[in-house]
Amino acid sequence: MTKVKICGLKEAVHVLCAVNAGADFVGFVFAPSKRQISIEKARKLAKLVPNHVKKVGVFVNPTENEVREAFENVPLDYVQYHGNEDPAFIEQLGYPSIKAFSIRDEEDVKKAGKFNVDYYLFDAPGTDYAGGSGKVFDWSLLDQLSIPREKVILAGGLNASNVQKAIATVRPSAVDVSSGVEQNGEKNGELIQSFIQAVKTSQQTVKGAN
Numbered sequence: 001m002t003k004v005k006i007c008g009l010k011e012a013v014h015v016l017c018a019v020n021a022g023a024d025f026v027g028f029v030f031a032p033s034k035r036q037i038s039i040e041k042a043r044k045l046a047k048l049v050p051n052h053v054k055k056v057g058v059f060v061n062p063t064e065n066e067v068r069e070a071f072e073n074v075p076l077d078y079v080q081y082h083g084n085e086d087p088a089f090i091e092q093l094g095y096p097s098i099k100a101f102s103i104r105d106e107e108d109v110k111k112a113g114k115f116n117v118d119y120y121l122f123d124a125p126g127t128d129y130a131g132g133s134g135k136v137f138d139w140s141l142l143d144q145l146s147i148p149r150e151k152v153i154l155a156g157g158l159n160a161s162n163v164q165k166a167i168a169t170v171r172p173s174a175v176d177v178s179s180g181v182e183q184n185g186e187k188n189g190e191l192i193q194s195f196i197q198a199v200k201t202s203q204q205t206v207k208g209a210n
């Protein structure tokens, strides 16, 4: 079952929409971004999230204290490191973790081998911010990936129209979306629902074909 992460949530209505539509992870951005929210805001939104939906905090080159404060106070289930954090920094903090890699070429893919994390997230390089650019990268760069697929999250410019092809091509454990469920720069409930529906339909199609 491919899981779904809806990232960059800022409003209660969209958190509830993601949860009700079947999201497996919801993401709160603490890094510099147009989607950045405070720990206090994330704490309020987190109260709307049932235990089976995992809460992810997105950081870019944070200090240890920034991560600890958010993890304990929201509270979070996973920390997503979306910058140039090194393996020792992540291991020292010791939280359940997702490490993001910006993929331009095969060398970027190889960097994943240095980390020991719960999930390896592959994304397009950022433009204005470290992530959330809405850009797709060349998925074929992941063809030779040695990371087990159950630990792979695919991100980068996904939307309801391309996510089924993305799943069939990369076979990730989960897909992650931010820009692709937004309209005029804001999250959109219908787009969140259609994205999650597209992922679920994709799984039904695969089952039916077997």
Ligand SMILES: O=C(O)c1ccccc1N[C@@H]1O[C@H](COP(=O)(O)O)[C@@H](O)[C@H]1O
Residues within 6 Å of the ligand: 007, 008, 027, 029, 031, 032, 033, 034, 035, 036, 058, 059, 060, 082, 100, 121, 123, 129, 130, 131, 132, 133, 134, 135, 155, 156, 157, 158, 176, 177, 178, 179, 180
């Ligand atoms: O969403 C953001 O604003 C963001 C800012 C800084 C780091 C990561 C961010 N989001 C992550 O970006 C990817 C892809 O997003 P998109 O669907 O291409 O817009 C995803 O992993 C988000 O978690």
